[in-house]
Amino acid sequence: MFCEYFEARVCRSCPLMGVPYSQQVRDKERASRRALASLDRPSSRRNPAQPPAAKSHFEWLPTYRSPQKEFRNKAKMVVSGSKKSIVLGLAPTKEFPAGVDLQSCPLYVPAIHAAFAPIRAWLQRLGARPYNIATAKGEVKYVLVSANPDGELMVRLVLRSKAALHRIENTWSELQAELPHLRVFSVNIQPEHTTVIEGREEIILSEEKFISMPGIGTDLWLAPGAFFQTNTAASQAMYTQAATWARELQPETAWDLYCGVGGFAFALSSAGVAQVTGVEVVGPAINGAQKAVAEMAGATAASPVGQGVEKTLESSRGDAVARPHFITADATKWATNQKLVPPDLVVVNPPRRGLGPELSSWVEHSGIPHLIYSSCFQETLVEDLRRMRSYRITAAKLVDMFPHTSHVECLVLLERQSSKPKTSSK
Known part of the structure; x- marks a missing residue:
């Protein structure tokens, strides 16, 4: 694909421009597999404790391949x-x-x-x-x-x-x-x-x-100062994968930490999770999430009986969608201060710095059965997973959010090793 800025060596934003896209994807897949495979090795000779089993019993799902141009929103x-x-x-x-x-x-x-x-x-x-x-x-x-x-x-x-x-x-x-x-x-x-x-x-x-952005189960609403993924189609792939895993796990309760405008939270609700709580420190993002909740409530109230409009507010299992609840708070402080029974599932989508020692250590001791971790920086992902040795990876998926760069979004599904398969009464 021709780019005049790449040819002129002017633009540093896309260092892989000119590399065949199939090769870009293969290189990201190899680098990601190496990063997660490193979890099977001790982090140091002084700390030989074994982290999650990354190589065995671990499914790599097909990588989401992005459009190569006109994808930045x-x-x-x-x-x-x-x-x-x-x-x-x-x-x-x-x-x-x-x-x-x-x-x-x-x-x-x-x-x-x-x-x-x-x-x-x-x-x-x-x-x-x-x-x-x-x-x-x-x-x-x-x-x-x-x-x-x-x-x-x-x-x-x-x-x-x-x-x-x-x-x-x-x-x-x-x-x-x-x-x-x-x-x-x-x-x-x-x-x-x-x-x-x-x-x-x-x-x-x-x-x-606000301007509306596509979500799963409802439109999302973006306000000035709120974050939204730079690649709209790739963000849909992320939310869809989280919803797929939620349908398989059938949790009753879930938290979406670092929820932004609520993309993962609404995806979980669409998958039939009855109680979803989203936590985000950025006020404009929570304002957008709450607007989406209000829009859902208005659509429910305005749906004429018998005309089928309310079906748009059904989960993928045909149940009525419970609207998520959103809180403006620092994710680490909020989670570590909770006195409530931990949820069945937690989704985390932190910035590049990752969860950090405090939150990842809290998750390790929380008793939460399942975790979905969406990471844009695998170095901090691996650091966090090393602190959560009670969890094993059961599946992973790459989403190529950033074509023509070395960066990639990685979603991993984690299961607490002491957890038994959940039996649903539904």
């Missing part, structure tokens, strides 16, 4: 150049002092491609100076764009201060006129000179506060 673009010549893309370097415009990047979905020119033109009319990383001067730092499969857009500007806010409030409707599918528009204030993109203050200027 979000763009995080540095704003560089000058007030009259805006560049949206990669940060300036010595070789490219004005930055690198990514309008032609083949990985973005079409709706994001179409948004580049109107956003650039509007910013140039706005007249706010792009933030200069070297001098720490200027106002406009980033443009963050998200798109759903219907082409609806969320556009966020990250500014150093509120100096240009009044002009933005008065003129952003011009951008909306040029982008009729623009649903959510907001301004984020990040005054610090740091690699952290977003600040704490988010000012939503549009009437709408």
